[in-house]
Each structure stands twice: as structure tokens, then as C-alpha cells.
Amino acid sequence: MTFIKEIFSNPCLLSVGLSWLLAQIIKVFTGYFREEEFSLRKFLSGTGGMPSSHSATVVALMTSAIMFYGIGGYEAAVSILLATIVMSDATGVRLETGKQAKVINQLIEELFSGKAKDPQANLKELIGHTPFQVLVGAILGFAVAFTLCTVML
Numbered sequence: 146m147t148f149i150k151e152i153f154s155n156p157c158l159l160s161v162g163l164s165w166l167l168a169q170i171i172k173v174f175t176g177y178f179r180e181e182e183f184s185l186r187k188f189l190s191g192t193g194g195m196p197s198s199h200s201a202t203v204v205a206l207m208t209s210a211i212m213f214y215g216i217g218g219y220e221a222a223v224s225i226l227l228a229t230i231v232m233s234d235a236t237g238v239r240l241e242t243g244k245q246a247k248v249i250n251q252l253i254e255e256l257f258s259g260k261a262k263d264p265q266a267n268l269k270e271l272i273g274h275t276p277f278q279v280l281v282g283a284i285l286g287f288a289v290a291f292t293l294c295t296v297m298l
Contacts, residue, residue, distance in 0.1 A: 156290075157213070160206065160208065163293065164202050168197070168282055171195070172195060172198065175195040197278045197279045197282030200231065200282030200283045202286060205287070207221070208287050208291055212295075236276050
């Protein structure tokens with residue numbers, strides 16, 4: 146019982162969890178407005194899209210770590226480094242991977258047009274994030290952590 150109590154009294158874990166949850170819920174609705182298709186798959190395993198849940202979680206971790214442990218501690222250093230790596234990866238390697246997947250899917254479609262092909266053969270195109278999606282995720286993570294930590298302090 147103490148373990149569960151500690152989890153729910155840890156501002157860093159609560160900020161990260163709540164930020165991820167809100168980002169994934171928002172992602173379902175922004176996906177619906179963009180694609181006009183409601184999909185719970187975006188909630189459960191959605192990578193890419195608006196907002197970036199990766200950015201929301203690492204910025205929530207960074208914000209809550211700084212608010213509770215101060216900017217001078219190792220908690221701040223580790224969380225700032227992690228946030229920088231995750232957000233640059235989301236707009237860099239993962240975004241380019243998604244663009245390449247789109248081109249490869251188009252090539253496959255052109256090569257096999259007229260022939261039956263496995264619909265599961267397509268590569269996942271929505272992998273990374275635009276800088277705006279990362280920014281919105283970061284703002285969401287900051288807002289959640291700041292609010293939660295202010296209440297818990």
C-alpha cells in the first residue's frame with residue numbers, strides 16, 4: 146500500500162502520466178478532425194500527430210523536477226537532457242522516417258497497381274512530429290506539471 150501511495154504522491158510521475166493521458170486524448174480528437182475518422186488506436190499506440198505526447202511527458206518531467214528539486218540538482222540536468230534528445234528526435238529522425246515511409250508506400254502502390262497486395266504491407270507514415278506539434282506538446286506538458294506541482298507544493 147505504501148508503494149501505491151508513493152506513486153500517487155510523486156509529482157514527477159503524476160505530471161508525466163497526466164500529460165501523456167491528456168496528449169493522447171487530444172490526439173484522438175485532432176486526428177478525427179484531420180482525417181474525419183474516429184480511432185481509439187491513436188490513443189493506445191498513436192505515435193506522431195498533434196500534440197506530441199513524447200514532448201508533453203518529457204517537459205512535464207523536466208518542469209516538475211525543476212519545481213521540486215531545483216535547477217541545480219542532477220534531476221534537472223537529467224530531465225533537461227532527456228527532453229532535448231526526445232524533442233529533437235521527434236522532429237528529426239522520426240519525422241524523416243515518416244516522410245520516407247510515405248514515399249516507399251507510394252512506390253509500392255505504383256509498382257503493384259492492378260495486382261492484389263497485402264494492405265498490412267504499408268509502412269507506418271505518421272511516426273514523427275512537426276516542430277509545431279512538438280511545441281504544443283511541450284506547452285501542454287509544462288502547463289500540466291506547473292499546475293499539478295503548484296497544487297502539491
